[in-house]
Amino acid sequence: xxxxxxxxxxxxxxxxxxxxxxxxxxxxxDITIVDKDPNHYYQPxxxxxxxxxxxxxxxxxxxxxxxxxxxxxxWDEVEKIDAEEQVVQLKQGEALSYDLLLxxxxxxxxxxxxxxxxxELWQKDIFSFYDYEGACLLADKLxxxxxxxxxxxxxxxxxxxxxxxxxxxxxxxxxxxxxxxxDKVDITFVTPMSGAFTKPVASRxxxxxxxxxxxxxxxxxxxxxxxxxxxxxxxxxxxxxxxDLLVAIPVNKGAGMVGESGLDEQDDLNYAITDxxxxxxxxxxxxxxxxxxxxxxxxxxxxVAHFEGEVLTENILDFIAGRPLSQRFDGHSNCFIETGxxxxxxxxxxxxxxxxxxxFPIPGVGPLSLLGISRINHWxxxxxxxxxWNMLLRGLPFPISTKMSMAGKKTEAxxxxxx
Amino acid sequence: xxxxxIAGKNISVNEEGYLTDxxxxxxxxANEIATELNIELGPKHMEVIAYLRDQCEKGxxxxxxxxxxxxxxxxxxxxxxxxxxxxxxxxxxxxxPKPASCI
Numbered sequence: 001x002x003x004x005x006x007x008x009x010x011x012x013x014x015x016x017x018x019x020x021x022x023x024x025x026x027x028x029x030d031i032t033i034v035d036k037d038p039n040h041y042y043q044p045x046x047x048x049x050x051x052x053x054x055x056x057x058x059x060x061x062x063x064x065x066x067x068x069x070x071x072x073x074x075w076d077e078v079e080k081i082d083a084e085e086q087v088v089q090l091k092q093g094e095a096l097s098y099d100l101l102l103x104x105x106x107x108x109x110x111x112x113x114x115x116x117x118x119x120e121l122w123q124k125d126i127f128s129f130y131d132y133e134g135a136c137l138l139a140d141k142l143x144x145x146x147x148x149x150x151x152x153x154x155x156x157x158x159x160x161x162x163x164x165x166x167x168x169x170x171x172x173x174x175x176x177x178x179x180x181x182x183d184k185v186d187i188t189f190v191t192p193m194s195g196a197f198t199k200p201v202a203s204r205x206x207x208x209x210x211x212x213x214x215x216x217x218x219x220x221x222x223x224x225x226x227x228x229x230x231x232x233x234x235x236x237x238x239x240x241x242x243x244d245l246l247v248a249i250p251v252n253k254g255a256g257m258v259g260e261s262g263l264d265e266q267d268d269l270n271y272a273i274t275d276x277x278x279x280x281x282x283x284x285x286x287x288x289x290x291x292x293x294x295x296x297x298x299x300x301x302x303x304v305a306h307f308e309g310e311v312l313t314e315n316i317l318d319f320i321a322g323r324p325l326s327q328r329f330d331g332h333s334n335c336f337i338e339t340g341x342x343x344x345x346x347x348x349x350x351x352x353x354x355x356x357x358x359x360f361p362i363p364g365v366g367p368l369s370l371l372g373i374s375r376i377n378h379w380x381x382x383x384x385x386x387x388x389w390n391m392l393l394r395g396l397p398f399p400i401s402t403k404m405s406m407a408g409k410k411t412e413a414x415x416x417x418x419x
Numbered sequence: 420x421x422x423x424x425i426a427g428k429n430i431s432v433n434e435e436g437y438l439t440d441x442x443x444x445x446x447x448x449a450n451e452i453a454t455e456l457n458i459e460l461g462p463k464h465m466e467v468i469a470y471l472r473d474q475c476e477k478g479x480x481x482x483x484x485x486x487x488x489x490x491x492x493x494x495x496x497x498x499x500x501x502x503x504x505x506x507x508x509x510x511x512x513x514x515x516p517k518p519a520s521c522i
Contacts, residue, residue: 156484192483194504220504222483224495237498267485295480 001030005088005098007078008255009035009063011043011393012291012305013104018395019313021068024320031070032096034088036077038063041132042388044302044381047164047338049135050127050142051175058385060132066393078105081261083284100286100316103263103272105255107160107292107300113251114155116226126226126246129168130160138247142175147184148244153233154191155223155251157198160292160300163347165189165249166196166206167338172247173213174340190218190233190241199354201415202347205371209339252300254293263287264295271295276351277328279312285319288312297351299333306392307332310402332404334360336381344378346370350404356412361400363408370409426451437510437517441475444514452512456503460512464500467492468513475515481506482518 004020006013017033024031045059067073077091081101088096109130111117117126127138152169159165169189176185189196189210196210196217197203210217224236226248232240254270263272263283273282274294281287290312291305298304311327318325331351338344346368347355357371367376391398422429426447431439436452438444449468453460460468470491474481483506487494501508506518 157482194507222494222498236494237502265480267480267488269484297480 002028002099003097004029004031004100004102005096006031006033006102006104007081007088008104008106008291008293009033009067009073010040010104010106010291011302011388012106012293012309013102014040014063014066014393015306015309015395016102016104016290016312017071018066018068018393019309020316021071022395023313023317026070030072032072032074033067034074034076034078034090034096035063036075038075040066040393042385044161044388045385046129046132046135047161047167047171049132050129050138050168051171052139052143056132056136061389066389078255078257080257081263081287083261083263083287086286098286100320101284101288102312102316103258103281103287103289103293104291104305105258105293107252107254107271109160109250110253111248111250113253114223114225114248116228117155117248117250119226119228121226121228121231121246125231125244126248128248128250130164130249141245142172145245147176147181149186149188149242150245150247151188151190151233151241151243152247152249153221153223153241154193154249156192158300159249159252161335162299162301163197163335163337165191165247166210168247169210169215170213170340171338173215186216187214188216188218188241188243190221190223192220192222194219199349201357201412202355202371205345206337209373213340258293276331278315278325279308279329280315280319280325288316288319296329296331298331299335301333301335302388302392303335304331304333306398307402309395330403332402334400336377336384338378338381339373342378343373343375344381345373346377346380348404348409353404353406354412356409356415358409360408363405365408435511435517438514439516441472441514441516444472448514449512456501456508456512458501458508458512463492463496464509464512467497467500467509471509471513471515475513481510481515 040061040063042059045054048054079089079091081088123137129135129138152165154165176182195203196206221235225234232242234240258264258272259270264270272289272293274289276296290308292300311329314327315325334348336344349355359366360368360370422431430443497505
């Protein structure tokens with residue numbers, strides 16, 4: 001029997017497990033999946049927890065519930081990949097050998113990367129909403145916070161779900177307005193990027209909206225440390241921003257074992273060196289990588305993992321059959337951006353094309369408006385939770401094409417003519 | 420994209436003033452762009468610029484964190500050498516494209 005080993009049972013790993021168990025001959029291939037945490041978190045839901053919108057039951061379910069029959073699940077942490085010997089060493093002692101390895105170990109915020117972030121104010125006046133516990137603690141804090149300076153700070157790029165910090169700012173603004181205390185809260189969005197967003201057309205729309213909602217933006221701020229005594233964040237160029245409540249988006253890193261196994265770019269961020277089109281490791285032909293674990297210049301988001309999944313399934317089948325890899329990933333990404341007051345925007349883009357206005361997913365019809373702000377976009381975001389649990393994780397086809405389409409979008413040239 | 424005269428040479432630049440062809444670059448061009456940005460280039464600046472050009476040629480990712488780990492310059496000094504946006508300014512002076520952040 002041949003062994004396919006999947007490391008990581010999150011969004012990407014679970015989806016690939018379902019797709020590949022269907023495609024690979026059960027008499028020929030055993031599939032094993034390894035993960036350290038038996039809980040599956042609906043990560044897009046973390047954003048809503050601080051504002052009391054989602055409950056625990058809606059966003060946490062057992063991982064095993066989404067695994068198909070006829071596979072082996074191992075609950076343990078990966079210590080190291082020995083790619084030469086084709087063996088994965090686990091923390092509790094077991095060693096798993098493989099013929100084909102799929103790395104889907106994702107990325108996670110590491111607050112320890114920024115001095116002072118995990119200091120005396122951590123989880124008292126400094127919070128991160130990128131994990132379930134942190135999001136819940138922030139919900140408790142916001143419930144009876146009396147107001148002051150709310151600072152939202154991105155430590156470094158890339159981060160998981162790149163629009164989430166902006167969405168947090170919009171939702172917080174609406175939350176405090178709803179509590180009739182908006183005048184008591186000063187909201188500042190502090191980012192290492194030169195604007196609210198890196199892609200120009202989307203950035204212009206979002207910056208306009210931030211201004212309209214009286215949310216200040218401090219761009220080009222690259223955090224060096226948090227000064228707990230003075231309640232300030234300090235940048236490398238000595239700029240400071242005062243806070244009463246800091247919502248930190250810490251440096252994101254891939255799994256430590258990716259770096260320790262020598263599969264990363266040696267920059268201590270632990271993202272595996274991956275061909276951005278085929279999703280094959282650039283070092284070992286029998287290793288493939290998907291989702292947040294790659295070093296692709298694409299968003300770290302579930303939607304990206306989903307589009308990658310279609311390409312990767314075909315490429316893995318090609319590889320097993322000894323054929324050249326036939327599919328190419330174009331960097332396709334899309335996501336909803338919550339803008340508060342029950343409305344949202346949608347963006348759709350790839351490696352080459354930035355987010356542009358238009359109608360989506362049906363060109364000219366919608367019902368979603370790209371870069372527009374509408375209630376139906378917000379309903380789309382809420383409806384996505386059902387699709388995530390019931391379709392995406394189970395590897396079922398989605399009505400959105402893997403390759404990004406220009407149909408229904410206004411081109412950059414058209415936008416320039418209008419301006 | 421347009422052509423402008425820098426240090427006596429016609430150079431192609433994009434709308435933000437970044438060179439569109441890194442082979443057109445030379446040290447006098449670097450000095451002239453630096454002067455516009457109120458930066459006076461010394462040997463340490465040139466060391467960083469050489470590193471950026473080398474990484475760019477190799478197709479490596481350029482970001483502040485990576486430069487801080489390069490052994491050439493730490494992040495604090497990088498900010499002192501190229502005040503404002505160090506990576507943007509250093510890239511402009513080095514004649515390489517503006518490094519794209521991923522979203």
